[in-house]
Amino acid sequence: MPTSQASIRTPTLTDAPSDAAEHGVLRLELAHTFGNGPLDGAWWPHSSDLQQEVGDLVDHFPRGRIDHLIYSRPDWAAPATRVRTARGSIKIGSFPRDDTHVVLLKLASRQVVRQREFASLAVRNQAFLRAALAYCELLRAEGTPAP
Numbered sequence: 001m002p003t004s005q006a007s008i009r010t011p012t013l014t015d016a017p018s019d020a021a022e023h024g025v026l027r028l029e030l031a032h033t034f035g036n037g038p039l040d041g042a043w044w045p046h047s048s049d050l051q052q053e054v055g056d057l058v059d060h061f062p063r064g065r066i067d068h069l070i071y072s073r074p075d076w077a078a079p080a081t082r083v084r085t086a087r088g089s090i091k092i093g094s095f096p097r098d099d100t101h102v103v104l105l106k107l108a109s110r111q112v113v114r115q116r117e118f119a120s121l122a123v124r125n126q127a128f129l130r131a132a133l134a135y136c137e138l139l140r141a142e143g144t145p146a147p
Contacts, residue, residue, distance in 0.1 A: 026060045034063075034113050041115040043103060050076040051083055054092060058085040064107040066090065074099045075117060 027044035
């Protein structure tokens with residue numbers, strides 16, 4: 001896990017998941033307000049390492065403190081029930097047959113944030129990559145994600 005402050009930026013076509021991406025950049029796009037659409041953001045992890053990627057997301061999430069996370073199990077190399085973060089560990093969970101590619105974040109404020117998670121294994125396909133980038137553009141332009 002990184003110890004330095006991460007920056008946030010939207011992924012581009014040159015961000016191939018097979019590249020050795022630096023883990024100092026949290027690839028995340030959030031709607032201006034949460035709860036106005038079916039999804040509140042998009043997250044593009046660098047790898048399928050659940051411990052590292054969720055730890056990085058929790059440590060650098062810019063809009064509140066994540067207390068609990070629910071993930072889509074098929075997107076990750078190994079399931080887990082806890083993740084180590086800079087402030088300690090947090091409880092995480094999944095539904096065994098969930099293949100929605102959505103991550104639910106429960107914030108300390110009790111607000112739930114629904115994010116589309118673009119798993120790095122799926123993004124190797126250029127057509128899927130273009131769709132993921134278009135989705136991030138929509139979030140940035142309108143502030144409210146599409147279904």
